[in-house]
Amino acid sequence: MNQERKIRILVGKPGLDGHDRGARIIARAFRDAGFEVVYTGLHQTPEQIVQAAIQEDVDLIGLSSLAGAHNYLFSQVLELLKDQGAEDIALIGGGIFPEEDIHSLKQMGVKEIFTPGASLDSIADWVRENIKPR
Amino acid sequence: MFKEDQLDKVKKGKGAWQRELSSQLSLMPERKKRFSTVSDLEIKDLYTPEDLSEMDFEKDISFPCSYPFTRGVQPSMYRGRLWTMRMFAGLGSAEDTNKRFHFLVQQGQTGLSTAFDMPTLMGYDTDSPMARGECGKCGVAIDTLEDMEILFKGLPIDRITTSMTINPPASVIWAMYIAMAEKRGIPRKKLGGTIQNDMLKEFAAQKTFMCPPRPSVRLVIDTVEFGTKEVPRWNTISISGYHIREAGSTAVQELAFTLADGLAYTQAAIGRGLNVDDFAPRLSFFFNAHSDFFEEIAKYRAARRMWARFMKERFKADNPRSWWLRFHTQTAGCSLTAQQPYNNVIRTTLQALSAVLGGTQSLHTNSLDEVLAIPTEEAATIALRTQQIIAEESGVTHSIDPLGGSYFVEALTNEMETQAMEYIRRIDEMGGMIEALERHYPQMEIADAAYKFQQQIDRREKIMVGVNKYETEEAPPVEILKIDPELESRQIARTQEIKNNRNNKKVRECLDRLGDACAGQENVMPFLIEAVKEQATLQECCDVYRKVFGIYRDPGIY
Numbered sequence: 001m002n003q004e005r006k007i008r009i010l011v012g013k014p015g016l017d018g019h020d021r022g023a024r025i026i027a028r029a030f031r032d033a034g035f036e037v038v039y040t041g042l043h044q045t046p047e048q049i050v051q052a053a054i055q056e057d058v059d060l061i062g063l064s065s066l067a068g069a070h071n072y073l074f075s076q077v078l079e080l081l082k083d084q085g086a087e088d089i090a091l092i093g094g095g096i097f098p099e100e101d102i103h104s105l106k107q108m109g110v111k112e113i114f115t116p117g118a119s120l121d122s123i124a125d126w127v128r129e130n131i132k133p134r
Numbered sequence: 135m136f137k138e139d140q141l142d143k144v145k146k147g148k149g150a151w152q153r154e155l156s157s158q159l160s161l162m163p164e165r166k167k168r169f170s171t172v173s174d175l176e177i178k179d180l181y182t183p184e185d186l187s188e189m190d191f192e193k194d195i196s197f198p199c200s201y202p203f204t205r206g207v208q209p210s211m212y213r214g215r216l217w218t219m220r221m222f223a224g225l226g227s228a229e230d231t232n233k234r235f236h237f238l239v240q241q242g243q244t245g246l247s248t249a250f251d252m253p254t255l256m257g258y259d260t261d262s263p264m265a266r267g268e269c270g271k272c273g274v275a276i277d278t279l280e281d282m283e284i285l286f287k288g289l290p291i292d293r294i295t296t297s298m299t300i301n302p303p304a305s306v307i308w309a310m311y312i313a314m315a316e317k318r319g320i321p322r323k324k325l326g327g328t329i330q331n332d333m334l335k336e337f338a339a340q341k342t343f344m345c346p347p348r349p350s351v352r353l354v355i356d357t358v359e360f361g362t363k364e365v366p367r368w369n370t371i372s373i374s375g376y377h378i379r380e381a382g383s384t385a386v387q388e389l390a391f392t393l394a395d396g397l398a399y400t401q402a403a404i405g406r407g408l409n410v411d412d413f414a415p416r417l418s419f420f421f422n423a424h425s426d427f428f429e430e431i432a433k434y435r436a437a438r439r440m441w442a443r444f445m446k447e448r449f450k451a452d453n454p455r456s457w458w459l460r461f462h463t464q465t466a467g468c469s470l471t472a473q474q475p476y477n478n479v480i481r482t483t484l485q486a487l488s489a490v491l492g493g494t495q496s497l498h499t500n501s502l503d504e505v506l507a508i509p510t511e512e513a514a515t516i517a518l519r520t521q522q523i524i525a526e527e528s529g530v531t532h533s534i535d536p537l538g539g540s541y542f543v544e545a546l547t548n549e550m551e552t553q554a555m556e557y558i559r560r561i562d563e564m565g566g567m568i569e570a571l572e573r574h575y576p577q578m579e580i581a582d583a584a585y586k587f588q589q590q591i592d593r594r595e596k597i598m599v600g601v602n603k604y605e606t607e608e609a610p611p612v613e614i615l616k617i618d619p620e621l622e623s624r625q626i627a628r629t630q631e632i633k634n635n636r637n638n639k640k641v642r643e644c645l646d647r648l649g650d651a652c653a654g655q656e657n658v659m660p661f662l663i664e665a666v667k668e669q670a671t672l673q674e675c676c677d678v679y680r681k682v683f684g685i686y687r688d689p690g691i692y
Contacts, residue, residue, distance in 0.1 A: 011692075016252035016268055018341030021382050021468075024581050024692040025588050041690025042341055043256070045264070067252050068507070068617070072267025096472075098507060098614055116472045116505065117601045119592045 005133050008036045008058040012049045014077065017067035018042055022094055026062060026123065033124035046076035054086050060131050065095040070105065078109050090131055094118070135191055136183045144183045151180075172426040172596065173384035174586070175549070181541035189544065194439070198534045202442040204435050204547070205535035206493040207458040212531035216244075218496040219521045220297060222464065224249030224273035225508045226617050227625060228284035231274040235289055237511060241518055246289065246327075247297040247498060249273035249508075250307075255342045257303040257676030260625040269622035272508065277629040277673070279666050282310040283317065292320045296327035297372070297462070297496075302344035304331035305357050306675040309662035312365065328369040328418060328462075331357055334395040334567050338576040340377035341688065344676060347568050349683035353658065355402050360659035362413045369418040371399055372462065378576075379422035380468045382584020385433045388422060389550055390557035391567075391576050393440055397558070398567040400449055410449045414456035421494075423485035424466040430485070431537055432546035434461070434492030440551055462496040463489035470505040474600035475612050478502040483520050490524055491537055497521055507614040574691060581692060629671065636669040644668050645678055652682040 011027040027039040038056045094114040102113045169177045199209040223234045250273040253265035259277040260269045269275050300307045308329050333350035336343045361370035375392035441459035445451040465485035470478045486499050499517040501509030537543045564570045590596040597603045644665035651661045
């Protein structure tokens with residue numbers, strides 16, 4: 001019998017950006033793809049996101065950003081995960097990112113960045129291939 | 135509109151055509167099983183007088199500037215005066231944005247429109263821990279009256295109107311604008327412009343909120359009341375469908391929820407004791423121009439007709455100006471693609487054309503790079519030129535409502551009205567828009583539509599050129615604008631210096647009086663103007679709101 005638990009994902013909106021169309025769509029898409037989803041809603045600080053991720057014991061954090069503050073907010077989340085000894089929780093991002101920021105975010109430790117045009121299936125497939133329940 | 139015998143002839147003729155068509159289709163079927171708008175509204179192959187058999191020219195279409203205003207609110211429309219070309223702009227510091235404003239005015243723009251950064255939009259100063267990393271990123275940072283003075287320095291605000299896209303802190307920003315103008319010797323009675331100040335659509339769609347819905351609406355009505363008495367040329371609410379559409383709604387939902395928001399504000403202002411004809415002429419609207427050309431034109435025409443009927447029949451307004459639905463339009467940001475970004479110029483052109491054919495009063499055209507970042511000067515200029523070419527070269531401005539009487543456009547206008555009325559009926563049954571929002575009704579309707587559209591894109595049932603058809607491999611070739619990373623520390627220093635040098639005792643007293651007004655029934659506007667003149671910051675005023683009214687938190691449903 002397969003006892004492997006489902007992949008758990010936190011979908012989050014860090015900072016003050018209110019554009020939640022993408023976050024809510026990807027939360028539904030992850031749910032429909034068979035993952036367990038925690039959506040923490042808008043206007044969350046990096047501290048709140050990391051705390052929720054640890055409490056909810058997720059395997060992956062997906063952050064949506066459309067207002068340009070990603071460099072600061074994503075680096076904060078990574079740092080806080082490290083501080084809490086939770087760097088095995090993977091971080092991915094979706095939204096609007098200038099090309100050069102994508103490279104620096106990945107170097108910083110963000111596993112993948114999805115930009116406009118990525119299909120919901122392609123994102124769910126990436127999760128299945130790259131994320132294992134911890 | 136048509137006599138019985140005319141319709142009989144049409145019916146016969148249509149029968150003959152359909153027989154011809156079906157023999158054709160058996161050889162070569164249509165390209166698709168079903169043809170539908172971007173909002174998934176099914177469209178028939180042909181529209182004829184039969185589709186308009188129930189219509190009455192006088193009652194439903196009529197003349198420009200005549201009830202129910204289907205054809206436009208001004209008697210001469212663009213033959214008299216073109217729409218206001220108003221490019222939404224805001225970046226970095228007040229100095230940076232002031233420079234962009236001057237540039238756009240030099241390029242022939244005829245109105246100003248201000249984009250604020252996220253901390254300003256949410257009522258935080260740049261030195262707040264909540265604002266870290268966000269200063270100037272998606273608009274201009276405004277913390278104090280001094281920032282506001284720099285923002286409009288040298289601009290003829292007594293002659294051109296200013297629009298400010300600001301919602302929870304709208305009253306505070308407006309107070310700063312009035313105070314800034316008065317310092318320059320321009321009396322408030324002479325000021326023309328718009329604050330967006332539409333909180334209901336924030337809970338439904340744009341999601342910049344601060345306090346819960348009911349006190350949020352109270353603050354909106356404070357500004358309506360103050361404007362009616364003190365700033366008579368100001369549009370105190372821009373009732374906005376734009377963000378509802380950007381959040382993923384259909385065209386019908388955009389139309390229905392926007393008008394339902396307008397009904398809620400009107401009801402609330404009447405509840406305050408205002409006479410409908412005193413404030414309704416200053417209500418303005420803001421719609422999206424999305425990619426489905428005829429659907430958008432039908433939406434604007436239906437909006438005017440529906441609003442006129444609501445104002446006259448439901449609220450018994452007597453002043454014809456109360457019946458007018460005047461609106462600004464912005465082309466659809468969500469329709470633009472990061473892939474092959476130059477294609478965005480073409481999308482924006484078609485969308486802008488639909489807004490003009492729909493009779494808009496004011497227009498922003500998105501820049502080709504807006505999907506990637508704040509526009510560069512060059513990209514913003516192309517977007518402005520797009521409007522100028524429509525206005526000066528295309529000839530579409532010569533005749534009023536040139537698509538009026540089109541069987542298709544009239545039938546689609548009727549269809550938009552019928553479907554939107556069904557939504558409004560449901561919202562009325564719930565007790566109005568505030569109640570509907572508390573039940574998450576519009577939020578979930580929009581989320582459902584957004585998810586469905588994304589699935590249609592993924593299945594290629596809807597096409598976005600360059601995204602799911604005609605894709606190419608190359609990376610975006612465009613230069614994008616970057617915000618100076620040092621800006622945040624400079625802005626923090628400026629705000630802190632002001633805080634250190636002002637009369638802090640006076641500021642405290644002003645804020646206390648503001649708090650008393652919030653807790654009681656008094657209009658907050660005079661207290662805000664007094665406070666910002668003493669250099670009280672945006673956040674200090676908003677913290678009073680948060681303290682008295684409480685904080686609204688996103689329920690996080692999807």
